[in-house]
Amino acid sequence: MLLPTDLLGEWVLRRHVTDRLAGVDGTVTGTTTLTGTGPDEVRWDETGTMVFDGRTVPVSRTLFVRRGPGTGTGTGLGWTVHFADGRVFHDWVWGGSVAHACSPDEYTGVLAGDVDHWTVRWEAHGPAKDYALHSELRRRSHPAD
Template identity: 30%
Template sequence: MPSQLLGSWSFTRSIAEHRTGARYRAHGTARFSPATGGRVRWFEEGVLTTDGGSRPFTRTLFLMPGAQGWTVTFEDGRFFHPWVDGRVTHLCGRDTYRGDIAGPQSSGAGNCGTQSSDTGIHGAGSSGTGVDQDREPASCDAGWQITWTVSGPHKDYTMTTGYRPITE
């Protein structure tokens, strides 16, 4: 259960656009809070920095319990990917998002909290999902990470986001 995520986390995000060679950075705060229906609300607010300057952004996702385990949905309820430690896949039209969620129990444990990625600032449909490992991702005092490698006719980038707990 992702209840261990409840609270506030700082994050840093790097985006490498492969076609143009552009590099972007973002940083901000992710807040995980209880929501209706046993869900967990995942709200991010931050600042994205590009060659053209900086701009604020927000994003809302939900972690949702189900018969097959927890899943991540977009704010409007569309399915995004299973919430598992390891690899996940999401199809967005003809583009493919290949994600790697690394918590302390995963094979990426040594990198826990060093880097991670976006969980889909895009208009994805609900089809096309895959899971390579059937374990729920864990968190750790040092943090956790998600990395997305996105490829297809419209997108070609890698996005890595690292989350660290904010102790108050």
């Protein structure tokens, strides 16, 4: 099982988006950077360009992965992914399924891979959404030692 701290550095991001409700596919290409901001926190920044439904737009987001008591998979001291505003997104579970309830829709995902190539897959289902996201990340650089 990889921890967020195992993935520090810069990554080439390629994401495929399939919106089944709209019948449209799209892509995101860019960079993901994971930076240690302390022993118990990793900052996850994504920047790139999305091509979707005939439009090209810049996209970005920031997440934080934090370690703390009462989080994770019941091991006592686990990691949890948070949105930039502090809301919990999902537990950090490597290779197993994670969930994010966003009423009325539900999201399920999987993080898997190794220290040089990993993927993040999400499925969203519900009355408002029916789509799949498949992100592939390949290491561009390791953090400075």
